[in-house]
Amino acid sequence: MKVKYLISVLVIFIAQIAIACPVCEKQQPKITQGLTHGVGPQSNWDWVIIAIISLITVLTLIYSIKYLIKPGEKNNDHIKQSILRN
The missing domain is CATH 1.20.5 (Single alpha-helices involved in coiled-coils or other helix-helix interfaces)
Known part of the structure; x- marks a missing residue:
């Protein structure tokens, strides 16, 4: 049970990091576009x-x-x- 819970949490966490929202994606430089949230460097x-x-x-x-x-x-x-x- 603990392993399934841990895997679920990791998948959700990675999915949140790996995909930037459309607003943040427009503000990112080309090198980090689509990878991170926020304004960027x-x-x-x-x-x-x-x-x-x-x-x-x-x-x-x-x-x-x-x-x-x-x-x-x-x-x-x-x-x-x-x-x-x-």
């Missing part, structure tokens, strides 16, 4: 901020996957070693 500084935030997000994703796959702790006193020994 107002100046070139907004695009710089978006680029920096996107870069930080991508780097965070890359490093989180990297350290999830290969953490690199090899010290025998590390807490994971006590778990792995049992």
